[in-house]
Amino acid sequence: MSHLLEVKDLEVNFALWSGELTAIDGISFSLDRGERLGIVGESGAGKSVTGFAIINLISRPGYISGGKILFEDQELNRLPEDEMRAIRGNRISMIFQDPMMTLNPVLTIATQMTETVLAHEDVSKAEAMDIALEKLKKVHIPSPEKRLQQYPHECSGGMRQRIVIAIALLTNPGLIIADEPTTALDVTIQAEIMDLLLELCESEKMGLILITHDLGVVSQITEKIVVMYAGKIVESGSTTSVVQNPQHPYTQGLIKALPGIIPPGSRLNQIPGMMPNLTEIPRGCAFHPRCTISDTICSTDVPALISKEQQGRLVACHMIK
Amino acid sequence: MVRKKTTVKAVNAVSFKIMPQETLGVVGESGCGKSTLARAVLGLYPPNSGEIHYQDQRIDRLSPQQMLPFRKKMQMIFQDPYASLNPRMTVNKILAEPVYFHNKSISAQAAKDKVAEVMRQVGVDPAWAGRYPHEFSGGQRQRISIARALMVDPEFVVADEPVSALDVSIQAQILNLMMEAQEKRGLTYMFITHDLSVVKHISTRVAVMYLGTICELAPTQTLYEQPTHPYTRALLSAIPELGVQKPKHLKLKGEVPTPINLPSGCVFHGRCIYANERCTVEIPRLIEQDSGAYVACHGVEEKRI
Numbered sequence: 001m002s003h004l005l006e007v008k009d010l011e012v013n014f015a016l017w018s019g020e021l022t023a024i025d026g027i028s029f030s031l032d033r034g035e036r037l038g039i040v041g042e043s044g045a046g047k048s049v050t051g052f053a054i055i056n057l058i059s060r061p062g063y064i065s066g067g068k069i070l071f072e073d074q075e076l077n078r079l080p081e082d083e084m085r086a087i088r089g090n091r092i093s094m095i096f097q098d099p100m101m102t103l104n105p106v107l108t109i110a111t112q113m114t115e116t117v118l119a120h121e122d123v124s125k126a127e128a129m130d131i132a133l134e135k136l137k138k139v140h141i142p143s144p145e146k147r148l149q150q151y152p153h154e155c156s157g158g159m160r161q162r163i164v165i166a167i168a169l170l171t172n173p174g175l176i177i178a179d180e181p182t183t184a185l186d187v188t189i190q191a192e193i194m195d196l197l198l199e200l201c202e203s204e205k206m207g208l209i210l211i212t213h214d215l216g217v218v219s220q221i222t223e224k225i226v227v228m229y230a231g232k233i234v235e236s237g238s239t240t241s242v243v244q245n246p247q248h249p250y251t252q253g254l255i256k257a258l259p260g261i262i263p264p265g266s267r268l269n270q271i272p273g274m275m276p277n278l279t280e281i282p283r284g285c286a287f288h289p290r291c292t293i294s295d296t297i298c299s300t301d302v303p304a305l306i307s308k309e310q311q312g313r314l315v316a317c318h319m320i321k
Numbered sequence: 322m323v324r325k326k327t328t329v330k331a332v333n334a335v336s337f338k339i340m341p342q343e344t345l346g347v348v349g350e351s352g353c354g355k356s357t358l359a360r361a362v363l364g365l366y367p368p369n370s371g372e373i374h375y376q377d378q379r380i381d382r383l384s385p386q387q388m389l390p391f392r393k394k395m396q397m398i399f400q401d402p403y404a405s406l407n408p409r410m411t412v413n414k415i416l417a418e419p420v421y422f423h424n425k426s427i428s429a430q431a432a433k434d435k436v437a438e439v440m441r442q443v444g445v446d447p448a449w450a451g452r453y454p455h456e457f458s459g460g461q462r463q464r465i466s467i468a469r470a471l472m473v474d475p476e477f478v479v480a481d482e483p484v485s486a487l488d489v490s491i492q493a494q495i496l497n498l499m500m501e502a503q504e505k506r507g508l509t510y511m512f513i514t515h516d517l518s519v520v521k522h523i524s525t526r527v528a529v530m531y532l533g534t535i536c537e538l539a540p541t542q543t544l545y546e547q548p549t550h551p552y553t554r555a556l557l558s559a560i561p562e563l564g565v566q567k568p569k570h571l572k573l574k575g576e577v578p579t580p581i582n583l584p585s586g587c588v589f590h591g592r593c594i595y596a597n598e599r600c601t602v603e604i605p606r607l608i609e610q611d612s613g614a615y616v617a618c619h620g621v622e623e624k625r626i
Binding site for chain 2: 186187216243260275
């Protein structure tokens with residue numbers, strides 16, 4: 001059976017007055033039905049652009065300049081907009097960071113939920129309302145009948161994110177892309193939302209792409225992980241193996257920089273410097289100026305993402321044998 | 322039409338001490354009053370009741386003029402380095418301003434030297450002093466706001482979520498910088514954050530806040546090894562741990578109530594699985610435990626928990 005989603009050599013460019021910027025530089029990964037994938041990296045790594053590219057929502061001056069996105073055997077980046085619309089928000093749903101920005105403040109929850117159902121399915125208003133109610137129950141919202149009649153400002157942050165997830169579920173999608181879904185939420189609420197996402201993926205057999213900067217969150221609910229740096233994948237593999245035994249110096253640095261691993265009060269392991277601006281990505285390996293083990297080859301040749309000893313692990317680094 | 326005036330009781334009957342050269346971490350979820358507490362400590366919000374003492378001197382009733390010498394000793398670092406630096410001032414101006422303010426007679430050269438010295442200490446090239454904040458990255462900007470706090474050689478620094486807006490690798494750089502500055506200058510920190518692993522790393526003692534009150538205050542190790550208050554337990558169990566599949570966190574029922582109509586008794590009773598009659602009527606006091614922790618919980622006091 002083919003994959004649910006396959007991204008092949010995806011490239012996203014931004015055509016600016018000052019020249020072309022490459023935000024995503026040839027990344028490939030795949031996802032099976034019901035599988036959960038985490039995309040991690042720091043700001044500017046291209047994680048969100050990857051998410052938007054999958055649902056063909058890159059707005060000008062950005063455009064997909066190369067590669068393929070295959071979803072349920074359809075090539076999404078070649079679909080005409082009206083066919084894409086039948087997939088976006090229907091077979092693939094997206095959840096964003098800030099639930100207050102995603103929800104329309106002047107419409108009731110009921111209006112916003114039935115709107116989605118009516119746009120994608122041939123049902124009556126009453127039936128759409130029943131579907132909305134069912135999904136609100138699925139995300140464990142207490143007294144959903146009452147919630148439907150309320151406006152977003154009447155709900156708390158965690159409640160709003162649950163509603164956003166319920167909206168994403170309305171059309172029984174095969175894939176949910178969640179872009180930093182809990183970054184704006186408190187830890188206790190974050191834990192609840194993560195529990196919910198995990199439970200839903202398992203019960204509904206949904207694929208999940210979780211985009212986040214938080215390695216802790218990723219390691220809890222995903223099976224596979226992709227680490228991005230400056231528009232490229234530097235390491236990928238099963239979540240447990242990458243987190244427990246990171247190979248790429250960047251992944252290692254990210255994990256070691258987390259407080260909580262070394263004794264309190266001691267100096268944290270810091271990665272010197274910072275993520276390069278897209279206009280000035282270093283030649284060769286983009287990470288080499290910040291890397292502690294780099295050699296001359298790193299500043300001239302781009303390392304390929306290739307399989308290293310461990311099974312299923314891909315690493316893009318010259319220095320790892 | 323009359324608008325009904327409501328009062329938010331952001332911080333309620335909170336008492337604590339900060340020892341010289343220690344780091345007191347204050348954690349809690351959004352809206353629990355940790356930032357309000359930080360600002361009240363520095364005298365930026367006048368308290369409705371209660372007292373604040375700095376080195377045995379009461380400072381909460383001083384006039385702005387009388388407060389001046391204390392302002393020099395107490396500085397603050399804010400969360401968002403994009404919002405806390407004036408975009409129309411050069412770094413040199415931003416850093417020199419507090420120096421001139423607290424030392425009117427300082428010469429231009431001396432001020433300039435001081436700026437260069439502190440910039441070097443926080444790892445920003447002094448040659449960039451003529452640049453504007455927008456020319457720097459988030460991490461660099463946070464270094465500059467730390468430099469601004471250090472310019473007047475303070476004793477006590479209140480840092481309100483200083484690393485929350487930063488990426489992990491930059492966060493590590495800034496935390497290291499703060500720990501270094503503390504060792505070299507003998508600083509005392511009050512470190513406000515919602516990030517439980519950051520606070521564990523940097524603090525000597527930790528205060529856990531919920532809805533405007535401190536529910537537990539303990540040495541860091543004690544708090545993390547044996548959290549006592551039911552809220553602290555739930556909070557700590559919610560930290561996503563690296564490499565641990567399927568979170569097993571303690572679920573709290575309900576949501577944080579609004580601080581406009583505070584619950585009676587223990588503010589946490591509505592969400593607490595151990596709550597009984599007494600918790601709904603009587604406000605628990607912080608009581609010292611055998612472990613050295615101070616816990617405000619009737620259940621703990623009655624040894625039910």
